[in-house]
Amino acid sequence: MKKAFITLPLVACMVFFTACKSDNKNQTNAKEAEAVSQMSAEAIKYKINADQSTIDWKGSKPTGTHTGTISIESGVVTIKDGVIESGNFLIDMNSINVTDLKAGEGKENLEAHLKGTAEGKEDHFFNVQEHPTAYFEVTSSQEKEGKTILSGNLTIKDIKKNVSFPVSITEDAEAITLTSESFTIDRTQWNVNYGSKSVFDDLGDKFVNDEIELVVTVKGNKA
Numbered sequence: 001m002k003k004a005f006i007t008l009p010l011v012a013c014m015v016f017f018t019a020c021k022s023d024n025k026n027q028t029n030a031k032e033a034e035a036v037s038q039m040s041a042e043a044i045k046y047k048i049n050a051d052q053s054t055i056d057w058k059g060s061k062p063t064g065t066h067t068g069t070i071s072i073e074s075g076v077v078t079i080k081d082g083v084i085e086s087g088n089f090l091i092d093m094n095s096i097n098v099t100d101l102k103a104g105e106g107k108e109n110l111e112a113h114l115k116g117t118a119e120g121k122e123d124h125f126f127n128v129q130e131h132p133t134a135y136f137e138v139t140s141s142q143e144k145e146g147k148t149i150l151s152g153n154l155t156i157k158d159i160k161k162n163v164s165f166p167v168s169i170t171e172d173a174e175a176i177t178l179t180s181e182s183f184t185i186d187r188t189q190w191n192v193n194y195g196s197k198s199v200f201d202d203l204g205d206k207f208v209n210d211e212i213e214l215v216v217t218v219k220g221n222k223a
Helices: 107-115
Strands: 044-048 054-061 064-080 083-098 133-144 147-156 159-171 175-180 183-186 211-222
Touching: 064 133, 064 175, 064 211, 083 107, 083 147, 159 183, 159 211
Parallel strands: none
Antiparallel strands: 044 064, 044 211, 054 064, 054 211, 064 083, 083 133, 133 147, 147 159, 159 175, 175 211, 183 211
């Protein structure tokens, strides 16, 4: 994927990693890409602070779970009357980090597998050499059952799908913080198929769950 933006732009995952299954999280059903929201003259623009913006991920398989982070490289968010009007962000897929393992405990091997930098495993998950970034672009923001639901096109491995998830926003004169609730995406909708029982029927208990659990945190300063 040449570009991909999260959770606002980022999210994934992302977007992205080994998948997780969670029955009590907001499960996103990815849809066809939609038209991107545009910034109006009245909106306030915030530039994303890459040092304080991140995506947390969690994936699982029968033998356990793994957790990690992925960095949001850059992006912008625009706000009008306290509502997200537009935005996008670029996700650095080379920054995939495993946090539940330490160096020498398999951390490096798992990160290499997820990134596709291990020989012979290039396209098992995210193949960062061919797809170094992911990208998220806001398409809409609306209130639903007392929550703000953010929708946007998430591009991973050159595949663009529209996803929606609940977010909260804190805004002051100079800065903004956007935080998502925990939500899941189905990685196979972006052709991340390694170890998926929904794609391969001969895995037995040697599978990785399709769902990836994500939490997006975006902080920005007034541009």
